Amino acid sequence: MKKLLALFLVLVLVFPILGCQSGTGSAETTEVEPEQTEATGERRTLTVANWQGYGSDAEYAVKPFEEKYNCKVVHQYFDSEEALLNMLRTGGLGKIDVVLPNMAYVATGKRENLFSPLDKTKLENFGDLKENIRELPDVLDEDGNLLGVAWTWGSTALGYNPDAVSEPINSWAALWDPANKGKVAYFDDHLTAIMIAALYSGQDPENPDLNVIKDVLLQLKDNTRLFWSSYDSFAKPYAAGEITMGSVWSGAATQLNAEGVKIEYVYPVEGAVVWTDYWCIPVNAPNEDLAYAWINWMTSVEFQSEYASDLAAQPPIPANTKVYEVLSPEVRAALYIEDIENIPKKVAFQKELPPEVNQAWLDLWNEVKATN
Amino acid sequence: MKKRAPWLKLIMVLTYLFLFAPIIVVMVMSFNTSQYGTLPFVFTTGWYQRLLSGVGLGKATWLSIWFSLLVTLAGSLVGILTSLGLRRMPETWARRFISWLNLAVIIPWLVLGIALLMIFNFVGLGRSYTGMFLGNFVCVLPYVVMLVYPALLALDKNVEYAARTLGASPRRTLVTIVLPALLPAILTSSLMAFMVCFNNFVIQYYLAPFGIRTLPMEIYNLVRVGYKPDINALATIMILVSVSLVLLVNRLGYGSKKGFF
Amino acid sequence: MTKSRIKTWLLMLPGAGTLLSLVLLPLSLLLLFSLVTGNQISLSGALSFKNYLNIFEQGLFGPLMWKSIRMGLLVTASSILIGYPVAYGLAKVVKPRWRNFLVVMIIIPFFTSQLLLIYSLMVMLQSQGPVMTFLALFGLDPTRSILYSNTAVYLILLYQFLPYMVLSLYSSLVKIDDNIVFAARSMGASRIRVFIDIILPLTAPALFSGIILVFIPVAGSFVESNLAGGTKGMMIGSLIDSNFSVSLNMGRGCALCVLFLLIMSVLTFALQRAIRYLEGRRL
Numbered sequence: 045m046k047k048l049l050a051l052f053l054v055l056v057l058v059f060p061i062l063g064c065q066s067g068t069g070s071a072e073t074t075e076v077e078p079e080q081t082e083a084t085g086e087r088r089t090l091t092v093a094n095w096q097g098y099g100s101d102a103e104y105a106v107k108p109f110e111e112k113y114n115c116k117v118v119h120q121y122f123d124s125e126e127a128l129l130n131m132l133r134t135g136g137l138g139k140i141d142v143v144l145p146n147m148a149y150v151a152t153g154k155r156e157n158l159f160s161p162l163d164k165t166k167l168e169n170f171g172d173l174k175e176n177i178r179e180l181p182d183v184l185d186e187d188g189n190l191l192g193v194a195w196t197w198g199s200t201a202l203g204y205n206p207d208a209v210s211e212p213i214n215s216w217a218a219l220w221d222p223a224n225k226g227k228v229a230y231f232d233d234h235l236t237a238i239m240i241a242a243l244y245s246g247q248d249p250e251n252p253d254l255n256v257i258k259d260v261l262l263q264l265k266d267n268t269r270l271f272w273s274s275y276d277s278f279a280k281p282y283a284a285g286e287i288t289m290g291s292v293w294s295g296a297a298t299q300l301n302a303e304g305v306k307i308e309y310v311y312p313v314e315g316a317v318v319w320t321d322y323w324c325i326p327v328n329a330p331n332e333d334l335a336y337a338w339i340n341w342m343t344s345v346e347f348q349s350e351y352a353s354d355l356a357a358q359p360p361i362p363a364n365t366k367v368y369e370v371l372s373p374e375v376r377a378a379l380y381i382e383d384i385e386n387i388p389k390k391v392a393f394q395k396e397l398p399p400e401v402n403q404a405w406l407d408l409w410n411e412v413k414a415t416n
Numbered sequence: 417m418k419k420r421a422p423w424l425k426l427i428m429v430l431t432y433l434f435l436f437a438p439i440i441v442v443m444v445m446s447f448n449t450s451q452y453g454t455l456p457f458v459f460t461t462g463w464y465q466r467l468l469s470g471v472g473l474g475k476a477t478w479l480s481i482w483f484s485l486l487v488t489l490a491g492s493l494v495g496i497l498t499s500l501g502l503r504r505m506p507e508t509w510a511r512r513f514i515s516w517l518n519l520a521v522i523i524p525w526l527v528l529g530i531a532l533l534m535i536f537n538f539v540g541l542g543r544s545y546t547g548m549f550l551g552n553f554v555c556v557l558p559y560v561v562m563l564v565y566p567a568l569l570a571l572d573k574n575v576e577y578a579a580r581t582l583g584a585s586p587r588r589t590l591v592t593i594v595l596p597a598l599l600p601a602i603l604t605s606s607l608m609a610f611m612v613c614f615n616n617f618v619i620q621y622y623l624a625p626f627g628i629r630t631l632p633m634e635i636y637n638l639v640r641v642g643y644k645p646d647i648n649a650l651a652t653i654m655i656l657v658s659v660s661l662v663l664l665v666n667r668l669g670y671g672s673k674k675g676f677f
Numbered sequence: 678m679t680k681s682r683i684k685t686w687l688l689m690l691p692g693a694g695t696l697l698s699l700v701l702l703p704l705s706l707l708l709l710f711s712l713v714t715g716n717q718i719s720l721s722g723a724l725s726f727k728n729y730l731n732i733f734e735q736g737l738f739g740p741l742m743w744k745s746i747r748m749g750l751l752v753t754a755s756s757i758l759i760g761y762p763v764a765y766g767l768a769k770v771v772k773p774r775w776r777n778f779l780v781v782m783i784i785i786p787f788f789t790s791q792l793l794l795i796y797s798l799m800v801m802l803q804s805q806g807p808v809m810t811f812l813a814l815f816g817l818d819p820t821r822s823i824l825y826s827n828t829a830v831y832l833i834l835l836y837q838f839l840p841y842m843v844l845s846l847y848s849s850l851v852k853i854d855d856n857i858v859f860a861a862r863s864m865g866a867s868r869i870r871v872f873i874d875i876i877l878p879l880t881a882p883a884l885f886s887g888i889i890l891v892f893i894p895v896a897g898s899f900v901e902s903n904l905a906g907g908t909k910g911m912m913i914g915s916l917i918d919s920n921f922s923v924s925l926n927m928g929r930g931c932a933l934c935v936l937f938l939l940i941m942s943v944l945t946f947a948l949q950r951a952i953r954y955l956e957g958r959r960l
Binding site: 427438516517521527530534551601604614654659663 | 934
């Protein structure tokens with residue numbers, strides 16, 4: 045009996061301690077909440093769907109907004125664009141207020157009527173957004189209404205370790221070069237993989253000959269050490285020296301350099317893949333007015349300049365052109381946008397593919413990966 | 417005559433070393449400045465500070481712990497009941513039932529998660545704590561049944577018969593004879609069940625309510641984005657806490673002659 | 678001794694209910710969707726075997742499945758070879774005082790996160806990390822590790838699933854009466870004989886459970902091979918996963934799954950027979 049009691053006491057003591065750990069972080073908000081609820085009734089919650097660590101969940105993003113609009117911001121993360129759409133398709137409509145899809149997936153969502161048309165008059169910063177991305181056909185619906193607000197853009201190009209090669213690289217051919225065998229990493233995404241292979245072999249990245257692409261990719265696979273699918277799975281082996289080059293996001297290069305790991309990022313002569321991300325408001329969003337406020341905050345110079353300067357957070361390039369003037373030259377260089385009007389010279393936008401084509405590309409990529 | 421069997425002890429030592437080597441690495445690296453786990457080793461306690469000042473990991477850990485405990489409890493209970501019921505029917509039927517139940521382990525949980533989400537959406541449950549509970553529960557149940565049922569079969573029925581003839585009611589027999597004999601199997605399967613549920617990323621990924629993240633989900637997102645070793649710090653703390661707990665329980669005398677298990 | 682039917686039904690109710698609603702129902706949905714073509718989560722009306730035809734046309738299923746089974750067999754065999762001595766040691770050799778402690782210690786690593794452990798293993802194995810720095814003393818190139826290979830995947834999978842086998846075998850070994858073993862030894866049986874004729878039959882059901890709990894998840898795994906398998910590491914799980922998560926091709930994904938299930942069920946059935954045979958060799 046005594047032993048039982050002792051055991052019970054131990055458990056009773058330990059669990060609250062574990063519980064305290066979770067309490068320390070949220071102490072701030074719990075102190076504020078009771079006051080607010082008494083004064084204003086209910087504190088609203090804005091549900092934001094985004095990638096984790098992609099700017100919108102940083103403290104300097106959430107706190108000012110929460111204070112200004114007296115609400116709570118809750119994030120729902122997804123780990124792939126399909127997961128995003130899936131989330132909306134399977135019960136997210138009516139629960140999620142604002143979401144960040146890639147341009148290609150805005151088009152898919154458009155076809156499935158997942159996003160509400162946006163009222164441009166409510167968008168404060170619309171006029172400042174980069175012209176060539178803010179009203180692309182993919183983000184307009186049949187009536188010409190805007191479905192998404194351009195937030196950031198970036199590129200997927202060639203990153204390499206300047207100490208590991210004899211002379212600077214400027215072409216995708218370096219990845220196929222037998223001299224670099226076993227030191228190459230390639231982004232594990234069927235769209236990017238095929239587009240880059242198309243650029244390298246001189247074909248149209250939006251409509252390449254899949255048979256040729258397959259041979260090209262198989263050649264590349266011989267040279268490749270690994271396929272990476274998240275920032276960390278590239279950064280780790282790169283920092284350890286297992287790989288010395290690969291297709292990589294601009295933001296990844298920014299973060300690596302900011303953390304002291306040297307990496308050179310170039311836009312190859314054959315062209316780079318460019319992607320853009322848009323904020324959209326799903327149909328039946330519970331807090332539409334807050335969603336608009338959120339979008340305005342996210343596209344504001346104030347927020348975007350802070351995010352872009354936070355180099356260790358792997359920022360992409362902001363879409364608000366006014367921000368470029370505010371950023372310091374070092375930040376601009378780190379984001380690879382010093383010469384903003386001129387580079388990248390040749391780009392391939394990551395756009396939507398019809399489902400059959402998407403499946404065909406995915407099948408091809410899986411075949412390449414599975415072949416021994 | 418006690419076995420000496422030094423080679424046996426060697427295998428055991430090597431195995432435990434193998435199992436704990438990454439843990440040691442985690443604990444050491446939690447004090448290392450390098451974010452990517454590369455040497456040379458530079459001491460720092462910065463990751464612990466970062467961990468204790470952050471919100472996400474603590475909340476997710478707490479959620480995972482009590483949620484897994486709940487699922488384990490339910491799974492063990494139902495598993496024991498089911499095993500008892502299975503014993504009462506012809507063995508062939510029982511084995512067939514278990515084969516079907518095992519499907520919950522054979523179906524890749526990725527697919528099970530999606531299928532369950534569709535069903536839950538259809539019945540109006542959607543993504544919810546209940547849904548997540550049911551999803552984890554069904555993954556855990558086969559583990560319990562698969563360990564408890566064979567143990568039940570191995571029991572000598574004569575002991576039970578003897579108790580009954582001496583006047584014990586079925587329930588008394590159950591509680592005083594059957595269950596204690598099953599204790600190793602029950603506890604081992606509970607441990608496994610907890611392990612499975614605590615780590616069951618896939619099911620939780622699909623069924624967790626919006627905005628809620630359990631520990632595996634939180635870690636998954638974090639490592640994809642930019643794995644900071646504050647996760648190492650968290651793991652170190654959890655290991656130290658659980659090992660201390662176990663040592664304490666042992667000291668209190670539960671590790672006595674026959675042992676719990 | 679009457680066996681009350683009602684009591685049986687009552688006992689089985691929660692288990693049977695779970696089976697029906699949470700296992701068989703999803704399974705039926707799976708079968709249903711595998712017969713439907715199209716990308717959405719809606720029924721496009723026509724039921725056909727087109728998905729299956731596509732899969733066989735593509736020709737990826739066979740090789741990948743075979744690779745996964747091979748990996749599964751390898752990991753399972755290793756876990757049995759290691760598991761028996763360890764479980765036996767825990768059950769019979771270790772002092773009772775420390776038995777609980779050591780048994781729980783086996784799963785302590787899993788109180789952290791599985792993903793974290795995978796990453797830690799990778800950190801251990803990566804170039805310029807602890808293992809390679811140590812091996813560099815023997816002349817191996819420290820910038821090229823054994824990571825991103827099948828070996829790495831094997832090690833990681835073994836690490837993750839060994840405890841299941843050990844615990845499973847342990848729960849059964851601990852109940853074996855020492856006297857039986859002593860009796861056999863005193864009658865002249867060698868250690869090997871004791872193992873084959875006494876321990877194996879008595880632990881056969883637990884062995885079966887252990888194999889199920891190791892072989893099947895390993896064959897269906899994909900996270901480990903995605904992270905550490907390099908370019909040649911793809912397993913059947915990755916194929917299934919990509920069809921669900923990347924292209925949302927429910928029909929194709931479900932069809933792949935059904936095929937996977939079929940093969941696993943056949944293997945499990947064969948295994949059950951083998952175990953029955955082993956069990957039959959009881960004293």
